[in-house]
Amino acid sequence: MFHYAILAHPGHNRIYFQTALAVANHEIEAIMAGQGITLRRFTELTLGLPACISFETDQAIEGEALKALAAASLFYALFQIHEDGRLSPVAAPQWQHFPESLSQILKYTGKTNEQFTRLMVNLAHSACRTGSERLRLVDPMCGKGTTLYEGLIHGFDVEGIEINTKWVQEIQAYMVKFLKTGKYKHKLVKAKRNDAKGKKVADQLVIETAADKADYAAGRVQQFKLCGADTRQAQWLLKRNSCDLLVSDLPYGVQHGSKNAKDTKLDRSALTLLEEALPGWHQGLKSGGALALSFNEFTMKWKEVAELLAHQGFEVLDTPPYTGFLHRVDQSINRNLILAVKA
Numbered sequence: 001m002f003h004y005a006i007l008a009h010p011g012h013n014r015i016y017f018q019t020a021l022a023v024a025n026h027e028i029e030a031i032m033a034g035q036g037i038t039l040r041r042f043t044e045l046t047l048g049l050p051a052c053i054s055f056e057t058d059q060a061i062e063g064e065a066l067k068a069l070a071a072a073s074l075f076y077a078l079f080q081i082h083e084d085g086r087l088s089p090v091a092a093p094q095w096q097h098f099p100e101s102l103s104q105i106l107k108y109t110g111k112t113n114e115q116f117t118r119l120m121v122n123l124a125h126s127a128c129r130t131g132s133e134r135l136r137l138v139d140p141m142c143g144k145g146t147t148l149y150e151g152l153i154h155g156f157d158v159e160g161i162e163i164n165t166k167w168v169q170e171i172q173a174y175m176v177k178f179l180k181t182g183k184y185k186h187k188l189v190k191a192k193r194n195d196a197k198g199k200k201v202a203d204q205l206v207i208e209t210a211a212d213k214a215d216y217a218a219g220r221v222q223q224f225k226l227c228g229a230d231t232r233q234a235q236w237l238l239k240r241n242s243c244d245l246l247v248s249d250l251p252y253g254v255q256h257g258s259k260n261a262k263d264t265k266l267d268r269s270a271l272t273l274l275e276e277a278l279p280g281w282h283q284g285l286k287s288g289g290a291l292a293l294s295f296n297e298f299t300m301k302w303k304e305v306a307e308l309l310a311h312q313g314f315e316v317l318d319t320p321p322y323t324g325f326l327h328r329v330d331q332s333i334n335r336n337l338i339l340a341v342k343a
């Protein structure tokens with residue numbers, strides 16, 4: 001039996017810390033299950049450390065499993081707890097392809113907290129059954145790109161769709177500046193996405209880059225794609241069966257101005273938007289691909305989202321550790337999370 005304690009990242013949500021810990025427990029359980037390791041028991045111990053969570057396993061956590069655990073959203077440091085109560089630090093391997101500052105630098109109203117975004121990415125990753133060697137992650141409502149930056153940090157190819165064209169321009173400017181400042185080799189290309197009749201649906205920005213110069217020279221690049229468009233056109237924007245992970249923080253019931261001519265009034269229902277967008281998202285995912293969506297329970301209920309997903313042909317993950325994520329963000333947002341896999 002091995003006994004471990006993870007010291008929680010000091011930047012973790014301190015206001016709702018108890019809930020944050022409970023949510024992170026599910027994430028850690030999912031990450032480890034994805035590595036074939038069952039966790040016995042979560043206990044909150046004092047241990048003389050600031051906030052931490054502890055658990056037991058049958059086998060030592062090392063290699064790929066340790067790497068996966070080190071990527072957990074609340075991870076700061078790992079200790080092994082010995083029978084006599086001694087703690088010994090376990091050196092965490094480097095799992096990040098790009099520095100974490102990539103998703104931390106930008107601060108703006110409407111940003112999804114980068115640790116929560118990482119939690120969603122980890123959950124989707126642990127549920128993904130595509131078996132792809134290189135994963136492609138899409139955020140079809142990407143805001144100013146937190147999910148995309150987290151995906152790059154994980155070493156994935158990433159794609160984003162965002163209706164707010166001002167934000168799309170800001171993402172482009174930020175990415176280019178970040179890569180130039182960090183002296184990362186990169187190539188920027190502009191492409192077009194067309195519909196079945198060959199009519200242009202959107203411009204697409206494509207950046208190819210690598211954190212390592214030798215990888216770039218050998219063509220082992222990570223792709224970053226971005227379209228300024230309505231996500232309801234995703235069927236033309238995403239290549240069919242191309243994505244392994246779909247991770248998105250849905251609009252919280254606030255107005256989302258539509259560019260679609262048939263919609264002249266402002267649609268305040270994020271659920272309607274989701275219903276209209278899901279066919280294109282489903283088409284873009286590979287079979288076995290996993291989806292993680294967060295949403296405000298004040299605007300839509302987990303059960304309603306689950307019904308839409310099941311209707312679209314997704315298998316909703318409705319047992320632990322993929323349930324029990326409801327948590328308060330502020331007075332107007334009671335955030336929940338749903339996981340599903342494309343059958």
Ligand SMILES: C[S@@+](CC[C@H](N)C(=O)[O-])C[C@H]1O[C@@H](n2cnc3c(N)ncnc32)[C@H](O)[C@@H]1O
Pocket residue numbers: 110111112113140141142143144145146147161162163164229230231232249250251252256257273
């Ligand atoms: C909660 S925010 C996502 C924030 C993002 N995760 C971040 O950290 O920047 C939801 C996003 O959905 C976008 N959105 C709303 N309706 C859309 C649509 N029809 N197509 C594409 N994006 C849309 C909004 O503009 C907003 O940026």
